[in-house]
Amino acid sequence: MKGYFLTPTGYVFIGVFLLVSSVLFYLEILSRRSGDLPSFIASIGYLWMLLSPVLTMRLLAEEKQKKTDQLLLTSPVSLPGIVIGKYLAAVSVLLTAAVLSLLYAGIVAAYGRVYPLELAANMTGFILQGCCFAALDLYCSSRAETPASAAAMALGANFLLWILDLASDAVQADWLAEAFQFFSLYRRNEPFLMGQISYAGILFDLSFAAGCLILTVYRLDRRRYQ
Amino acid sequence: MTATDGNAAIRMEHVTRKYGAITALKDLSVTVPKGQMLGLLGRNGAGKTTALNLMTGYLPPTSGSITVNGMDMLEMPRACKRQIGYLPEQPPLYDEMTVTEYLMFVCELREVVRRDRKRHAAEITERCGLAEVRDRILGHLSKGYRQRAGIAQALCGNPEILILDEPTAGLDPRQTADMRALIRELGEDHTIIFSSHMLQEAQQLCERVVILHEGEVAGDFMLNAPGAAGSFLLVKTAGGGTKAAEMIRTIPGILEAGCASGEKRQENGLRIRLAKDADNAAVRDAIFRKLAAADLPIREMREEREPLEELFLRLTE
Numbered sequence: 001m002k003g004y005f006l007t008p009t010g011y012v013f014i015g016v017f018l019l020v021s022s023v024l025f026y027l028e029i030l031s032r033r034s035g036d037l038p039s040f041i042a043s044i045g046y047l048w049m050l051l052s053p054v055l056t057m058r059l060l061a062e063e064k065q066k067k068t069d070q071l072l073l074t075s076p077v078s079l080p081g082i083v084i085g086k087y088l089a090a091v092s093v094l095l096t097a098a099v100l101s102l103l104y105a106g107i108v109a110a111y112g113r114v115y116p117l118e119l120a121a122n123m124t125g126f127i128l129q130g131c132c133f134a135a136l137d138l139y140c141s142s143r144a145e146t147p148a149s150a151a152a153m154a155l156g157a158n159f160l161l162w163i164l165d166l167a168s169d170a171v172q173a174d175w176l177a178e179a180f181q182f183f184s185l186y187r188r189n190e191p192f193l194m195g196q197i198s199y200a201g202i203l204f205d206l207s208f209a210a211g212c213l214i215l216t217v218y219r220l221d222r223r224r225y226q
Numbered sequence: 227m228t229a230t231d232g233n234a235a236i237r238m239e240h241v242t243r244k245y246g247a248i249t250a251l252k253d254l255s256v257t258v259p260k261g262q263m264l265g266l267l268g269r270n271g272a273g274k275t276t277a278l279n280l281m282t283g284y285l286p287p288t289s290g291s292i293t294v295n296g297m298d299m300l301e302m303p304r305a306c307k308r309q310i311g312y313l314p315e316q317p318p319l320y321d322e323m324t325v326t327e328y329l330m331f332v333c334e335l336r337e338v339v340r341r342d343r344k345r346h347a348a349e350i351t352e353r354c355g356l357a358e359v360r361d362r363i364l365g366h367l368s369k370g371y372r373q374r375a376g377i378a379q380a381l382c383g384n385p386e387i388l389i390l391d392e393p394t395a396g397l398d399p400r401q402t403a404d405m406r407a408l409i410r411e412l413g414e415d416h417t418i419i420f421s422s423h424m425l426q427e428a429q430q431l432c433e434r435v436v437i438l439h440e441g442e443v444a445g446d447f448m449l450n451a452p453g454a455a456g457s458f459l460l461v462k463t464a465g466g467g468t469k470a471a472e473m474i475r476t477i478p479g480i481l482e483a484g485c486a487s488g489e490k491r492q493e494n495g496l497r498i499r500l501a502k503d504a505d506n507a508a509v510r511d512a513i514f515r516k517l518a519a520a521d522l523p524i525r526e527m528r529e530e531r532e533p534l535e536e537l538f539l540r541l542t543e
Contacts, residue, residue, distance in 0.1 A: 071318035071379065074282040075335040076304040224285050226246070 035112035053154035056137035118195035125192020135212035241290030265428030268438035317376025321365030336383030370401035479504030
């Protein structure tokens with residue numbers, strides 16, 4: 001369960017995250033001589049959507065493919081224990097990336113002004129979003145047979161979640177639009193980007209992640225009966 | 227069966243397991259006493275792997291109960307799993323870890339106290355003959371070493387029961403011999419259940435053999451025990467042939483009697499199989515009286531073991 005730093009995956013994830021985010025940092029902040037951290041953080045938030053599948057794809061799908069799940073499931077560990085362990089491993093890599101991205105805030109602070117409370121709200125939203133994607137993608141990994149199909153499913157799921165927001169503008173029925181907005185992670189993240197700590201947002205994100213984890217446990221349990 | 231509740235390591239009662247519409251195990255009941263070395267034999271697809279997967283709690287049964295040291299697998303899965311080390315058909319190795327890293331990880335999974343892990347992993351490495359590859363990556367190891375790493379993994383946490391699914395499959399003769407020696411050594415202080423399709427292996431290692439056929443127990447007997455199933459009486463008479471066989475067939479407790487094949491036939495050999503619960507001595511006496519009454523003197527009577535291979539083929543037809 002703590003296999004991330006034994007394998008290249010964790011390092012590759014952080015490496016790619018830093019590479020892409022620093023390009024974004026250059027484009028959005030440095031080249032424009034701007035100090036607009038919130039919009040930068042919003043941009044790197046999109047990275048979660050693309051990178052989280054890479055982080056989670058192997059977690060359960062590969063165990064199944066290589067049959068190492070036989071070790072986990074015959075060890076004195078409960079299913080929720082296994083799922084939570086996997087999830088925390090993914091989240092810890094994600095947090096490492098988030099902490100490293102504070103460097104950018106440091107750079108901006110050296111040349112301009114950073115509002116700590118605003119930054120804290122931005123980062124909270126940013127991390128929560130990552131946690132949601134990781135949980136959703138972990139569930140995808142539990143449904144897939146191979147890591148590659150897990151990644152494909154996860155990307156699709158993340159993308160769908162993202163376009164829910166756009167879809168809500170397009171649909172006619174109000175109730176449908178509202179439902180779409182309710183589940184839209186980006187809509188939920190907006191207050192954080194504006195520097196507010198949204199308790200509704202925190203609650204939603206945490207329950208969303210918890211819901212995904214519960215589904216994952218349920219899925220793994222069902223699989224044993226098939 | 228022979229085991230009472232107190233000394234049964236694993237007890238499966240009326241266990242059925244279905245995969246969708248396919249029934250892999252039908253009403254299987256097997257009790258394995260503590261300390262026994264049991265070989266589970268059967269053709270491919272007979273349900274061996276499914277039976278082992280159920281015993282280890284990897285899969286739940288569709289119906290029936292499984293207890294480990296008296297504890298129910300469905301009610302107390304963690305306590306049960308603590309008692310069992312499992313080597314699945316394909317060793318569950320994380321290819322990117324080294325042998326030592328892997329064993330440390332398994333020790334953690336199997337609740338070995340943190341400060342003991344290093345020592346415990348080192349002991350197991352030594353015992354399984356992995357010392358020279360301890361820092362190599364599992365993905366780079368040969369089949370023989372991978373299989374050893376698989377056994378090593380099953381030993382983490384000192385489980386009392388070892389369940390090994392085809393531990394020698396795919397090994398070369400040298401590795402097979404080494405693996406058997408290791409299993410025999412482990413058998414001294416563990417209850418071991420292993421599956422195999424190599425009859426000779428079961429004969430070398432096991433006290434008891436259970437033969438599965440199409441998800442059911444087709445044979446269950448102790449090897450090397452007098453009067454055990456799979457043994458028969460060979461009686462040589464001074465003549466009589468088929469007539470003698472017919473006479474003997476009427477004795478209660480006799481399952482079948484016929485003329486022996488080959489060389490023994492020329493000596494008027496009769497091959498007699500007893501029912502499982504027959505009183506061996508009483509049946510022998512009855513045979514003597516019957517043949518004596520018909521004036522067919524017995525020249526030789528002895529118990530022979532049916533070669534396991536023959537038995538296996540007969541039971542899995």
